[in-house]
Amino acid sequence: MYTVTNPATGERIEEIGNATDEEVRAAIERVHRGYGSWRLRPVTERAAIVARAAELFAERSDELAEIMTLEMGKRINEGRGEVGIVVDIFRYYAEHGPELVADEPLVLRNGAAVIRKEPIGALLGVMPWNFPCYQVARFVAPNLVLGNTILLKHASICPRSAAAIERILHDAGVPEDAYVNVFASSRQVPWMLEDPRIQGVSLTGSEQAGISVAAEAGRNLKRCVLELGGSDPLIVLDTEDLETTVNTVATARMRNCGQSCNAPKRMIVLSELYDEFVDRLAKRVADFYQPGDPADPATKLPPLASVAAADEVAAQIETAIRQGATLRAGGHRVDGPGAYLEATVLTDVTPEMNAYREEIFGPVVLVFRATTEEEAIAIANDSPFGLGASVFGTDPARLRRVADRIEAGMVYFNKSGGSEADLPFGGIKRSGMGRELGALGIEEFMNKKSIRL
Numbered sequence: 001m002y003t004v005t006n007p008a009t010g011e012r013i014e015e016i017g018n019a020t021d022e023e024v025r026a027a028i029e030r031v032h033r034g035y036g037s038w039r040l041r042p043v044t045e046r047a048a049i050v051a052r053a054a055e056l057f058a059e060r061s062d063e064l065a066e067i068m069t070l071e072m073g074k075r076i077n078e079g080r081g082e083v084g085i086v087v088d089i090f091r092y093y094a095e096h097g098p099e100l101v102a103d104e105p106l107v108l109r110n111g112a113a114v115i116r117k118e119p120i121g122a123l124l125g126v127m128p129w130n131f132p133c134y135q136v137a138r139f140v141a142p143n144l145v146l147g148n149t150i151l152l153k154h155a156s157i158c159p160r161s162a163a164a165i166e167r168i169l170h171d172a173g174v175p176e177d178a179y180v181n182v183f184a185s186s187r188q189v190p191w192m193l194e195d196p197r198i199q200g201v202s203l204t205g206s207e208q209a210g211i212s213v214a215a216e217a218g219r220n221l222k223r224c225v226l227e228l229g230g231s232d233p234l235i236v237l238d239t240e241d242l243e244t245t246v247n248t249v250a251t252a253r254m255r256n257c258g259q260s261c262n263a264p265k266r267m268i269v270l271s272e273l274y275d276e277f278v279d280r281l282a283k284r285v286a287d288f289y290q291p292g293d294p295a296d297p298a299t300k301l302p303p304l305a306s307v308a309a310a311d312e313v314a315a316q317i318e319t320a321i322r323q324g325a326t327l328r329a330g331g332h333r334v335d336g337p338g339a340y341l342e343a344t345v346l347t348d349v350t351p352e353m354n355a356y357r358e359e360i361f362g363p364v365v366l367v368f369r370a371t372t373e374e375e376a377i378a379i380a381n382d383s384p385f386g387l388g389a390s391v392f393g394t395d396p397a398r399l400r401r402v403a404d405r406i407e408a409g410m411v412y413f414n415k416s417g418g419s420e421a422d423l424p425f426g427g428i429k430r431s432g433m434g435r436e437l438g439a440l441g442i443e444e445f446m447n448k449k450s451i452r453l
């Protein structure tokens with residue numbers, strides 16, 4: 001069942017039944033057939049349609065932001081910001097896509113060849129609720145320019161976002177059979193991947209969902225991009241301005257109410273700064289105790305996406321405290337029908353505790369003390385995940401030295417994460433495989449065909 005439930009109030013607003021198996025099969029047939037003609041359109045035409053989609057996303061920014069606020073509690077201005085990056089992604093691929101898919105000449109030892117960059121067919125996208133528009137954009141924009149077609153299964157709490165995105169793409173001129181939204185259930189995903197008309201799958205979601213999609217993709221020899229969880233480290237080596245560093249860290253962790261795969265979740269602070277860092281951070285997150293309506297731009301603490309999500313994070317906090325972690329701020333579910341949870345700071349988390357290894361997908365900061373740079377790197381890498389990482393410090397050589405030793409798909413200096421249309425995004429270890437965005441993002445579902453001249 002796809003449902004719209006306002007996480008700020010608990011009010012159930014709409015229910016939509018799942019597509020039947022028959023309907024899902026018909027949707028697969030549509031994108032398969034759609035591929036036949038979409039791939040033959042000149043790339044400049046496909047890019048022009050993607051450029052038009054960028055304009056429509058910009059025009060409908062308020063509508064999309066309002067939908068996201070209602071469906072998953074995103075603060076309204078964060079929703080507008082999310083649509084801003086969506087517009088940028090569509091514009092980036094509209095502008096650069098044609099050159100990214102142009103033939104690449106090869107000089108061989110005994111002659112010449114070209115690498116022709118072709119699409120591979122109809123693709124399945126399985127997308128999450130935390131960034132309902134952005135996650136779809138980074139999969140869809142490059143693949144539409146390349147010439148693949150898309151069958152999109154969105155999160156079950158985001159049917160209105162899913163429908164609004166489909167409307168924009170069709171209004172922009174993407175043929176109805178080149179992009180199809182389907183209200184499929186997770187149960188239907190494995191057999192969708194078995195279907196020979198589907199050539200690949202991109203999933204952004206939980207580690208568990210990644211395991212099951214990767215297994216099914218493997219069994220069926222389908223290409224697969226996985227963007228899964230993260231427990232990104234943020235190392236503070238030194239700073240000339242602790243207050244600004246603390247503010248930057250708190251804001252980054254509280255973005256999207258802590259529900260970002262690439263949020264900094266483990267702060268690793270060198271001993272000299274540790275005590276003051278923790279005191280200031282605990283005071284700073286008190287700004288995020290007062291629950292508010294996410295539709296009100298003044299609200300600092302919005303709800304999580306659902307009561308189940310808030311309960312799960314609260315249970316993780318409780319377990320950490322029971323296992324010996326120290327609660328330095330927050331830690332409580334807010335009374336009432338909404339999915340609210342105070343911003344929380346935990347210290348003294350040790351490797352024996354669940355919180356040390358789990359991803360905590362909510363407004364919770366773990367702070368670790370490291371006595372040396374070496375120890376900070378060891379703590380950062382002591383995680384099953386490897387999505388992003390940040391290093392804060394004043395010496396550029398030291399930042400680079402630390403970055404070189406971090407096990408992650410992305411490292412940021414003196415800032416924390418944040419997508420850019422032209423910067424490849426993705427992780428290693430249990431954070432997934434493949435890359436999205438930038439020049440690499442258009443290559444994942446590409447046939448790099450060698451043509452020997």
Ligand SMILES: O=CCCCC(=O)O
Nearest residue numbers: 260261262417418419
């Ligand atoms: O959940 C991951 C999405 C990251 C979005 C961003 O940082 O811009």
